[in-house]
Amino acid sequence: MNAIVYTSRTGFTKRYAQLLAKRTGVSAYSWKEAAERLPRGSEIFYMGWLMAGSVQGLGRAMDRYTVRGAAIVGISPAGNGDLWTEAKINGGVSDGGGRVFYLRGGYAPEKLGWFQRFLMRRMGASVIKKVEAKGSAATADEREMAALFRSGGDCVREEALEEIAVWFADGPHQGMVKAAPTVDL
Ligand SMILES: Cc1cc2nc3c(=O)[nH]c(=O)nc-3n(C[C@H](O)[C@H](O)[C@H](O)COP(=O)(O)O)c2cc1C
Known part of the structure; x- marks a missing residue:
């Protein structure tokens, strides 16, 4: 994995990305930093917050990079949104074979x-x-x-990253998160 790339509106996803970087030794970049420093096609793990069921920034991340896995950060305890529903049906894997995780962020x-x-x-x-x-x-x-x-409240827990860290250690991975399903509002 070349990098962790994240999109965060109020900082919860950013904190998860920084904690994961510390844990795995893989650098974390905001979208802006990644666009400046990370070559197109790089293999990334994408982390984005959930808004009305869709993972923010995932579409442009998939256009620019090879997204091997993704973490969706939302507020609901169980996880929601089309990508998560799709992945859950496939045992945590998107249709393209990329691993998908769900994390609870918070509300600020x-x-x-x-x-x-x-x-x-x-x-x-x-x-x-x-x-x-x-x-x-x-x-x-x-x-x-x-x-x-x-x-409001903060649900970020470092332990929630355990499964993702194990998945990083199991790499390299071949699957890709390819299509961001659209959500009917
Ligand atoms: C307009 C709006 C819509 C949201 N929609 C969802 C949603 O559909 N499902 C969910 O679980 N969380 C939803 N959230 C909660 C955010 O995903 C949550 O606050 C997240 O931790 C924000 O991450 P950030 O701090 O990195 O921006 C929504 C938040 C906002 C502001």
Whole structure:
């Protein structure tokens, strides 16, 4: 693997990329740094945050580099989005054979613009409503999710990178993440 390349809006994916770089010894670059320093076609591991089900920056990363694997960083505990659904069906591998992982980032409303904050508030409102309606029957996970939507929170855990670090050590890998499935909104 030549590099880890990431796209991060509020910093959670960036932290994961930096932790993974420290763990594996493979350099991590933001998209901008990669575009300046990393030759086209380089083999990369891509990390991108999830917005409305699609992995930000993955399309352009696939155009420029050979994406051997990818980590999707979202807020939902279980993972979501078309690429993740596709990979889960295939046992963690995309249709092109690239390995796909899911990591939980966090929610930092103070770092978002008003429109993205508005979208997240809308998404959060239904979760909060559901948890409130359940009252004491709500599970700990559901409560945690509602609290996250209410005031933000950080779910980045270094241990969550364990599986990815093992996969790095098992390389070199041949598969590629090729197509970024589109999501109907
Ligand atoms: C507008 C918007 C839409 C989002 N959509 C999703 C989503 O569909 N699924 C999900 O799990 N997380 C979603 N998130 C949460 C982000 O993926 C999460 O906050 C992530 O950790 C952000 O990473 P970053 O700090 O690297 O930008 C969304 C966030 C925003 C602001």
